[in-house]
Amino acid sequence: MKERIEQQKRIFKYVLLVFAMVIIIADACLIIQHKKVFSETENRMLQQFPKLTEETLLSGRFMKQSEDFVADQFFLRDGWIAVKLKSDSIIGRQTSNGVILGKDGFLIEDSAAPIEASFEKNLSAIRTFASAHPDLSITMSVAPNAVSVCDQLLPANIPIRDQNQDLDAVNDALSSSLTYVDLRDALSAHKEEYIYYKSDHHWTSLGAKYAFEELAKSLVTEEMTEDLGVADPMQFLVQYTVTEDFSGTMASTSGAFSVKDPIDIYVYEMDEFQYVVEYTDEQRKSATVFNSAALEQKNKYEVFLGGNHPQINIKTTNLNKKSLLIFKDSYANALIPFLLPYYQTITIVDPRYYSDDIEKLLSDAQITDVLFLYNMNTFAEDNSLAGVLIDE
Amino acid sequence: MIFSSLFFICIFLPVTLILYYVVPRKLKNFILLIMSLIFYAWGEPVYILLMIFSIFFNYFSARSIAYYKDENKTGLKRTAFIFNLIVNLGLLCFFKYYGFAVENINSLFHLTIPIRSLALPIGISFYTFQTLSYVIDVFKGNVPVQKNVINFGAYISMFPQLIAGPIVRYADIEKQLTDRVLSFDKIAEGASWFIIGLSKKVLLANNVGMLYDAIFATDPSRAALTTWIGIIAYTFQIYFDFSGYSDMAIGLGKMLGFEFVQNFNYPYISTSVTEFWRRWHISLGTWFREYVYIPMGGNRVNAGRHILNIMVVWILTGFWHGAAWCFVLWGIYYGILLLLEKYVWGKVLAKIPRVFRHIYTILLFIFGWLIFTSTSLPSLWQNFASMFGILKNPFFNAETLFYLRNNGILLVVCGLCSTPLITKLFTKIASRKGAGFQIIGVIVYAAIFLLSMAYLVNATYNPFLYFRF
Numbered sequence: 001m002k003e004r005i006e007q008q009k010r011i012f013k014y015v016l017l018v019f020a021m022v023i024i025i026a027d028a029c030l031i032i033q034h035k036k037v038f039s040e041t042e043n044r045m046l047q048q049f050p051k052l053t054e055e056t057l058l059s060g061r062f063m064k065q066s067e068d069f070v071a072d073q074f075f076l077r078d079g080w081i082a083v084k085l086k087s088d089s090i091i092g093r094q095t096s097n098g099v100i101l102g103k104d105g106f107l108i109e110d111s112a113a114p115i116e117a118s119f120e121k122n123l124s125a126i127r128t129f130a131s132a133h134p135d136l137s138i139t140m141s142v143a144p145n146a147v148s149v150c151d152q153l154l155p156a157n158i159p160i161r162d163q164n165q166d167l168d169a170v171n172d173a174l175s176s177s178l179t180y181v182d183l184r185d186a187l188s189a190h191k192e193e194y195i196y197y198k199s200d201h202h203w204t205s206l207g208a209k210y211a212f213e214e215l216a217k218s219l220v221t222e223e224m225t226e227d228l229g230v231a232d233p234m235q236f237l238v239q240y241t242v243t244e245d246f247s248g249t250m251a252s253t254s255g256a257f258s259v260k261d262p263i264d265i266y267v268y269e270m271d272e273f274q275y276v277v278e279y280t281d282e283q284r285k286s287a288t289v290f291n292s293a294a295l296e297q298k299n300k301y302e303v304f305l306g307g308n309h310p311q312i313n314i315k316t317t318n319l320n321k322k323s324l325l326i327f328k329d330s331y332a333n334a335l336i337p338f339l340l341p342y343y344q345t346i347t348i349v350d351p352r353y354y355s356d357d358i359e360k361l362l363s364d365a366q367i368t369d370v371l372f373l374y375n376m377n378t379f380a381e382d383n384s385l386a387g388v389l390i391d392e
Numbered sequence: 393m394i395f396s397s398l399f400f401i402c403i404f405l406p407v408t409l410i411l412y413y414v415v416p417r418k419l420k421n422f423i424l425l426i427m428s429l430i431f432y433a434w435g436e437p438v439y440i441l442l443m444i445f446s447i448f449f450n451y452f453s454a455r456s457i458a459y460y461k462d463e464n465k466t467g468l469k470r471t472a473f474i475f476n477l478i479v480n481l482g483l484l485c486f487f488k489y490y491g492f493a494v495e496n497i498n499s500l501f502h503l504t505i506p507i508r509s510l511a512l513p514i515g516i517s518f519y520t521f522q523t524l525s526y527v528i529d530v531f532k533g534n535v536p537v538q539k540n541v542i543n544f545g546a547y548i549s550m551f552p553q554l555i556a557g558p559i560v561r562y563a564d565i566e567k568q569l570t571d572r573v574l575s576f577d578k579i580a581e582g583a584s585w586f587i588i589g590l591s592k593k594v595l596l597a598n599n600v601g602m603l604y605d606a607i608f609a610t611d612p613s614r615a616a617l618t619t620w621i622g623i624i625a626y627t628f629q630i631y632f633d634f635s636g637y638s639d640m641a642i643g644l645g646k647m648l649g650f651e652f653v654q655n656f657n658y659p660y661i662s663t664s665v666t667e668f669w670r671r672w673h674i675s676l677g678t679w680f681r682e683y684v685y686i687p688m689g690g691n692r693v694n695a696g697r698h699i700l701n702i703m704v705v706w707i708l709t710g711f712w713h714g715a716a717w718c719f720v721l722w723g724i725y726y727g728i729l730l731l732l733e734k735y736v737w738g739k740v741l742a743k744i745p746r747v748f749r750h751i752y753t754i755l756l757f758i759f760g761w762l763i764f765t766s767t768s769l770p771s772l773w774q775n776f777a778s779m780f781g782i783l784k785n786p787f788f789n790a791e792t793l794f795y796l797r798n799n800g801i802l803l804v805v806c807g808l809c810s811t812p813l814i815t816k817l818f819t820k821i822a823s824r825k826g827a828g829f830q831i832i833g834v835i836v837y838a839a840i841f842l843l844s845m846a847y848l849v850n851a852t853y854n855p856f857l858y859f860r861f
Binding site for chain 2: 015
């Protein structure tokens with residue numbers, strides 16, 4: 001018996017040693033290690049050593065920030081998270097931090113339930129906008145997400161919200177006011193192909209291409225094709241793989257950091273066709289919609305139009321007087337490259353960041369066509385579109 | 393601040409221990425008091441004033457009670473004691489039950505008295521009961537009055553048990569306040585307790601908690617078996633959350649040289665409701681027995697009075713857990729069950745096979761938790777009906793399979809860890825002769841500690857249930 005107690009005491013001593021070592025290493029790293037300012041995997045600023053003032057102390061902000069500081073600057077942060085993910089998967093978990101761990105290494109964003117109030121408000125704002133502008137040719141499309149298109153990749157029996165009911169709701173609410181293009185069949189037909197990224201919540205250029213082909217049936221008139229002087233501009237598309245090393249938002253959120261994707265881009269290589277892209281917020285111009293600097297950073301999806309900007313103006317060498325205004329989220333960024341040759345100007349507005357007068361923009365840019373292009377998950381939770389469309 | 397956070401483990405704990413062990417013995421209680429006050433002020437700085445008031449008020453109040461006792465002024469002694477009860481219980485009621493009372497008065501008399509929502513001072517239910525144990529025992533002459541305000545302050549505010557117990561009675565700890573064994577062995581043993589508690593909280597409670605949250609966020613028309621999985625998940629969550637916290641408190645106490653009473657003794661292996669309450673939240677049960685039940689006459693009264701005593705104690709116990717009718721109902725539920733076991737079927741129960749007694753007890757505490765976790769009577773009924781398919785819901789469906797596939801192993805681990813089996817097996821292996829077995833023991837501890845740290849780093853999900861009380 002005494003022997004046993006002695007033995008246990010020895011175990012406790014070594015346990016204390018391990019306990020103390022981990023704490024000492026953590027604290028040593030906290031002190032010595034270079035403090036990271038930004039976390040690429042989490043896409044946010046990290047907490048720095050907090051300022052101690054009377055104000056921060058009494059408000060409790062100092063305490064909150066101290067806790068965040070220790071957590072944010074913890075050594076081998078990503079390593080710990082990977083360990084957690086591994087242990088989750090060993091015990092059979094098929095989701096991680098809300099991300100669905102699909103088949104073939106696909107990390108899939110769960111479907112989002114619409115936020116009732118803003119969802120209805122957006123739909124009615126679009127209807128109001130359409131009836132106030134009968135002269136404009138208005139098209140809308142809400143892209144289904146991987147979670148509903150690639151159902152073959154989902155774990156068996158997983159309870160998810162059916163996106164079809166929400167997509168139907170959008171269709172029903174708007175099809176009498178504008179031209180609504182349902183992308184579901186077009187994408188589902190290719191669901192075995194690489195149309196969504198494994199590590200990110202976006203569609204790939206291939207997915208966007210299939211969506212464009214469906215959209216073009218409504219957007220592109222015979223007249224527009226005739227003006228181009230070529231039967232099918234898409235035959236001039238050339239595909240380039242710009243990176244093999246894209247690790248997107250789903251990888252970050254889930255902790256599956258090792259999941260990587262290539263990014264392909266499609267470029268129209270037609271003689272005499274050129275365009276210029278103007279980023280109004282940065283007062284910067286570019287001769288391409290592709291931003292190669294993004295390939296050096298974590299979020300390589302920003303290769304498309306350099307990410308989200310409040311307003312982007314594109315002018316092309318097409319002189320058909322067709323001017324398109326796009327209201328969109330980040331899904332559209334991968335699709336816009338396909339639209340380029342068909343319009344004289346394309347004006348892109350991201351309502352989440354846009355604050356100017358839309359009526360003024362309509363007349364200044366002599367808009368003839370409008371396209372609303374969203375993905376279902378973003379559209380379900382968007383609370384900015386109505387405010388931009390209707391002056392309240 | 394909660395124990396299961398990187399900040400507590402990596403900063404607060406080592407700083408406290410270093411300060412505590414470098415100062416001479418005389419100053420240790422002072423350091424403990426200061427660090428406890430910092431710990432308390434961390435979440436809600438204003439309430440440190442409340443804590444300091446409580447320390448001084450009760451210190452002087454108890455001394456005046458002791459003074460009148462020495463002077464044989466019984467009337468004044470009684471007055472001072474009653475005044476103390478009014479202030480302590482008044483503060484508790486004001487912070488904890490004011491909103492609830494106003495709400496009910498408003499709806500009863502159709503009034504619109506404004507409800508001011510006050511942040512509940514952390515641990516007020518726990519430290520108020522600790523304070524009362526001291527004052528009552530001083531009044532009754534069971535313990536000598538504490539003359540050193542720092543020792544007294546250290547007892548009231550002691551950070552290991554400040555937030556979620558165990559409710560340490562002053563009588564149990566009086567000697568330790570001035571004379572306790574400090575040793576390297578005890579620090580080591582304390583660290584091991586802490587790791588066990590941490591892993592219960594972080595690895596088991598938080599993970600089954602997510603399952604419970606996911607299931608109970610859906611409509612009660614879900615499959616019956618899914619509702620069962622949900623409530624079983626909650627049953628495990630509340631046990632591992634609370635007993636994990638108690639283990640961490642006991643471990644921290646040991647690191648500081650204190651020995652706290654055991655708070656949980658495998659309650660889920662009980663074979664009767666009576667036994668369950670001897671094993672669940674022991675320190676709370678002891679408190680109510682010592683300071684409410686026995687003073688009311690306990691069981692040395694006629695049956696009618698005894699029934700009254702039991703019901704009063706259990707309504708209070710329910711109400712202590714929170715200001716809502718479901719907690720009161722939960723208390724009544726257990727009061728009735730205990731009476732039934734005492735007066736109606738206790739003897740029959742003792743004769744039936746053990747396995748049936750287990751099933752009987754498990755079902756009853758699972759229903760107990762369903763009452764406990766319900767936010768309203770209609771939702772309680774809906775979920776209850778869902779468990780038996782009364783809502784015309786299916787018995788099981790694809791969703792049920794998914795939850796089982798994703799959480800089956802976790803639920804089995806929780807089940808095993810609710811019994812002494814794992815601990816027994818571990819002790820048996822680790823205490824065998826030979827260095828190899830020791831190494832296994834250390835590796836097991838190290839592995840669950842590192843895994844807990846991994847979950848803490850990932851902690852997007854780290855709510856602490858007992859903050860509500």
